[in-house]
Amino acid sequence: MNNLRKNIRIKLIESFIDELSSMIDEERITNTEAGEKVKNRENFIGSHIWGEDLGDYGEMYVCYSYGVQFPAYLWHKGKWYRNSDHYVNDDGTVNEFNKEHMELMKPTNDTHGISGRFMQNMIHKFMRKHGISDVDHTSVTPGTKNE
Numbered sequence: 001m002n003n004l005r006k007n008i009r010i011k012l013i014e015s016f017i018d019e020l021s022s023m024i025d026e027e028r029i030t031n032t033e034a035g036e037k038v039k040n041r042e043n044f045i046g047s048h049i050w051g052e053d054l055g056d057y058g059e060m061y062v063c064y065s066y067g068v069q070f071p072a073y074l075w076h077k078g079k080w081y082r083n084s085d086h087y088v089n090d091d092g093t094v095n096e097f098n099k100e101h102m103e104l105m106k107p108t109n110d111t112h113g114i115s116g117r118f119m120q121n122m123i124h125k126f127m128r129k130h131g132i133s134d135v136d137h138t139s140v141t142p143g144t145k146n147e
Helices: 003-027 031-037 095-104 117-132
Strands: 049-053 060-065 073-078 079-083 110-116
Touching: 031 049, 031 060, 031 095, 049 095, 060 095, 060 117, 073 095, 073 117, 079 117
Parallel strands: 079 110
Antiparallel strands: 049 060, 060 073, 073 079
16 A cells, blocks of 8 residues: 555656646746747747747747737748738727737748738648647737736
8 A cells, every 4th residue: 555655656746747847848938038939949938928839749830929819920841930910909909019029029030921810720720630729828818918
């Protein structure tokens, strides 16, 4: 019985360490640090922005401004794409903070502008192909923070 308890404790500790290390890997950063993370295609969480290697395959990386409704930059098949649309608030005005996010996360000057809808279609197709049901982070609306 003591051996069983010991093995259970070991497994619980290993699980906790795995969870803790994944949390450390995605420590919140300042938005000004995001550009380097994006260039290196590293997972990160900033303020209203985040970047994620979808499925950890190394095949598609996306960084978002506010949420999945606005993928800002996408890396796929060796190319960087940028969302050529503006983030429009519910009142019809262009979100100025989104413009700042785009500048801070810009991975390179060599990006190909495509519409947000086309970018979302590329992401959804990739996710379906690999059985990915959702991105790891939570979408936020302007004025709220990622948790």
